[in-house]
Amino acid sequence: MATAVVSGRVDEQVKARAEAFIRAAGLSAGDVIRMVWERIAQTGEIPDAGDGAGWPDAAHDPLERLGELRASFGACEDLVSLDDDQMRDMIASRYA
DSSP states (O other), rough: OOOOOOOOOOHHHHHHHHHHHHHHTTOOOHHHHHHHHHHHHHHOOOOOTTSSTTTTOGGGGGHHHHHHHHHHHHHHHHHTTOOOOHHHHHHHHOOO
């Protein structure tokens, strides 16, 4: 079967967030694009973003929320001050 290349442009932040979810699902961007185009070809319907209702925004973005949680905990000075050998010893002692 002959194939064709389909390309488009999206905001860099949208691309980064989408890629994280796509990788987590075990897919590639090409897989997702292929699935969407195949669905359109089968059904004749184009997915509708509508007015954006139900679409995640920055306030509900899981990656944004993860960043907020990380920031709220701050740095652990005890771990930051360990050198490589001390870190290895600490990890080894937890799993010994």
